[in-house]
Amino acid sequence: MITACDIIEHFEKLKGWPIGREEGVQHGRWDRPVRNVTVCWKATLAVFAEAGGRGDDLIIGHESLYDPYDFDFNAFVQRGWQEWALNKRRREALDKHNLSYLRLHSTVDQLFIGRGFADMLGLDQPVKADNGAHVWERDECELRELVEYVKKCTGLPLLRVCAPKGLGQRVHRIGLLLGGGGLDSNVGAQQRLADAGCDVLISGESDNYGFRYAQDCGIPTIETSHELCENPGIRLFMKALGEQFKELRITFYENKCPYEIV
Known part of the structure; x- marks a missing residue:
């Protein structure tokens, strides 16, 4: 049985010290058994829908699940962020698809x-x-x-x-x-x-x-x-994840640039 804790511990050993204060499970349980994983740069509603449709258990994202970006380590974070409409929709989407979310940021950097x-x-x-x-x-x-x-x-x-x-x-x-x-x-x-x-x-x-x-x-x-400059490194992370945990089915979701220069 593989859990988010096992994944964290493996990459902590590779890095040589614990994960950063901004990293960890931001939704769901640390000890939940994991079989199917989506790896992506940024958590979006589109990622949740695709991963949920596949029956995945866990999303490993590079960036924060919620906004503001520093919600989990800034003592002066804006009040009420938990009830912002988009943050509520993210939580509801994860719950709807029975997904957990693990952020690995500075470790993957x-x-x-x-x-x-x-x-x-x-x-x-x-x-x-x-x-x-x-x-x-x-x-x-x-x-x-x-x-x-x-x-x-x-x-x-x-x-x-x-x-x-x-x-x-x-x-x-x-x-x-x-x-x-x-x-x-x-x-x-x-x-x-x-x-x-x-x-x-x-x-x-x-x-x-x-x-x-x-x-x-x-x-x-x-x-x-x-996202474009970090996606290649996230693919390298996904490769390393698969080599260590061969039982996992891992899918890469490519976040693309959200704007155009016209």
């Missing part, structure tokens, strides 16, 4: 997400990796050439680009901002990469303040999307 993003971009081993700053080098080129290369790797026809010195700026030392690493709330990640000598950043998700920080540092940023 540390073990799989960076490697998955680098693989998608055709980057081999980093030339520098310490203090959370991983740096890759490739042949020097103009920023516009790197943008076209990232489009090809990601399949995205259009990208948001912050080019403080224009698209002709020459770059070769790449820093990856995983997931939401380009957001203002994670600006320390940008600073670590700047300190490591990066001359271009490729992010999952960025925002206005995050772009402006990079702009004033003189470092261009190419944004992909949060």
Whole structure:
């Protein structure tokens, strides 16, 4: 009998320390027997319907089940979040389909997400990796050439680009901002990469303040999307899960970018 606890314990051993405060079973029982699992980036009503229709027992998601994002570890979280209409619909959908929800976030980040993003971009081993700053080098080129290369790797026809010195700026030392690493709330990640000598950043998700920080540092940023940059690493996690727990039937649900640039 496999449970969510068994899954957590296995990846804690791989990582070398306990899961993060934001991780764990966010709906359902820790000790429930598990046979059929859906792995995804973000819990959505569509994920619940598909997993429930298959008769799955457990969803393992990378991101939070509920909003606000930090509902389970921020002492000052907005009151009444439990009764927000969408949070209630999420709970009701899980109960309707008899699904539990396990969030594995920082654990999967540390073990799989960076490697998955680098693989998608055709980057081999980093030339520098310490203090959370991983740096890759490739042949020097103009920023516009790197943008076209990232489009090809990601399949995205259009990208948001912050080019403080224009698209002709020459770059070769790449820093990856995983997931939401380009957001203002994670600006320390940008600073670590700047300190490591990066001359271009490729992010999952960025925002206005995050772009402006990079702009004033003189470092261009190419944004992909949060889920797109993390899905390859989540697939690596799913592979590792299946290799350890061969009895499980595991299905990957691909969350796609929810917006279009028109």
